[in-house]
Amino acid sequence: MAVPAAPISFGPVLADLESRGLRRRRRTVQRRKPESAEIEVDGQRCVDFCSNDYLGLAAHPEVIAAFIDAARIHGVGARASHLITGHQAEHEALEQELAAFTGRERVIVFSTGYMANLGLVRALVPRGAAVYGDALNHASLIDGGRLSGAALHRYPHGDAAALERALAEQESGAAVVLTDGVFSMDGDLAPLPALAASCKRQGAFLAVDDAHGLGVLGATGRGVLEHFRLTELEVPALVGTFGKALGTFGAFVAGSAELIDTLVQRARTYMYTTALPPAVAAATRAALAVSVAEPWRRERVLALTRRFRQLARAAGIPLGASETPIQPILLGGADDAVRTSNALLERGFFVTAIRPPTVPAGTSRLRLTLSTVHRDIDVENLVASLAEALAPA
Numbered sequence: 001m002a003v004p005a006a007p008i009s010f011g012p013v014l015a016d017l018e019s020r021g022l023r024r025r026r027r028t029v030q031r032r033k034p035e036s037a038e039i040e041v042d043g044q045r046c047v048d049f050c051s052n053d054y055l056g057l058a059a060h061p062e063v064i065a066a067f068i069d070a071a072r073i074h075g076v077g078a079r080a081s082h083l084i085t086g087h088q089a090e091h092e093a094l095e096q097e098l099a100a101f102t103g104r105e106r107v108i109v110f111s112t113g114y115m116a117n118l119g120l121v122r123a124l125v126p127r128g129a130a131v132y133g134d135a136l137n138h139a140s141l142i143d144g145g146r147l148s149g150a151a152l153h154r155y156p157h158g159d160a161a162a163l164e165r166a167l168a169e170q171e172s173g174a175a176v177v178l179t180d181g182v183f184s185m186d187g188d189l190a191p192l193p194a195l196a197a198s199c200k201r202q203g204a205f206l207a208v209d210d211a212h213g214l215g216v217l218g219a220t221g222r223g224v225l226e227h228f229r230l231t232e233l234e235v236p237a238l239v240g241t242f243g244k245a246l247g248t249f250g251a252f253v254a255g256s257a258e259l260i261d262t263l264v265q266r267a268r269t270y271m272y273t274t275a276l277p278p279a280v281a282a283a284t285r286a287a288l289a290v291s292v293a294e295p296w297r298r299e300r301v302l303a304l305t306r307r308f309r310q311l312a313r314a315a316g317i318p319l320g321a322s323e324t325p326i327q328p329i330l331l332g333g334a335d336d337a338v339r340t341s342n343a344l345l346e347r348g349f350f351v352t353a354i355r356p357p358t359v360p361a362g363t364s365r366l367r368l369t370l371s372t373v374h375r376d377i378d379v380e381n382l383v384a385s386l387a388e389a390l391a392p393a
């Protein structure tokens, strides 16, 4: 090369983010009572309204005991990928229990939800196919579509008619439709019956990522498909994660034996990575069992959600259209969201500001989540503090 390559400099990138109020800073969190919602953020005590531990299972005694016992028996690391010697009895048992739970033929466990989506989409999409995704899909579904090499189409959020028009225009090749079940930043549900009907009429394959619905929605906590009474016929691929309502770590895809075996053969994020620690699989089995045995946890978090909305509405707080434990408070500007979040922290509540690129420009918000571990008084005090923080100065 006659001319040296241009140097890479990070300073301007960071300064630009800073000037637009978009520079992220991590906070160090400590928990003195892990079974409660009380945390310390940079040394300040507050109530955590950001965790995805909807059912309070992350520190459930049976989940902790299963984790510790399994670590004693199997050690900590899985030692290899699933296709070498990493696939152990705890993983196998978890897969079978999840297949029974979801009513599907087979399940495959991935190390994270991000990897499950990358692996699923890439393995699923044949050459010449097109991928259609909701405009507000989780980043991992979007990245899965990009990695698949297929032509990508994003349809307007929740718009089944727009999806159907786009599908009808496709001239050749297979079509795969990807959507969150519960949208992670807005808490609203995908219109799955209408999406499934469009897919059926147009011959498209529908995959749903139910990271936030599993354990929370449906008459028995089976998630968004149970909520809408949809089955494998309408939604042949279902993704779920363990890091949200189940309180552990990892993820799965459920489907037909053929679909799952295809993932074993072709999902690169499954083949080329170390298996989940077997103790995490054991803890997840315990969490799944508790979620089924203690339906009051689901009822409690949904009742708290209704209570929060009722109090917030009465206080004039701008709510979204969500009936799930994810409750966005739309503020618009990134600065407003950060300022309100800081004001809440001073009053003893941790609610993060969500800004671009996680959400579209102009839709910065607070995103708060409710959990079984919150007390009524926590929710009442939160709403009072929110009303104060949002009141014009």
Ligand SMILES: *Cc1c(COP(=O)(O)O)cnc(C)c1O
Pocket (backbone or CB within 6 Å): 111, 112, 113, 114, 115, 117, 138, 140, 180, 184, 209, 210, 211, 212, 241, 242, 243, 249, 250, 251
């Ligand atoms: C959290 C989340 C994921 C990622 O799951 P991880 O196990 O945390 O990697 C995927 N999809 C959705 C919709 C999520 O909310």
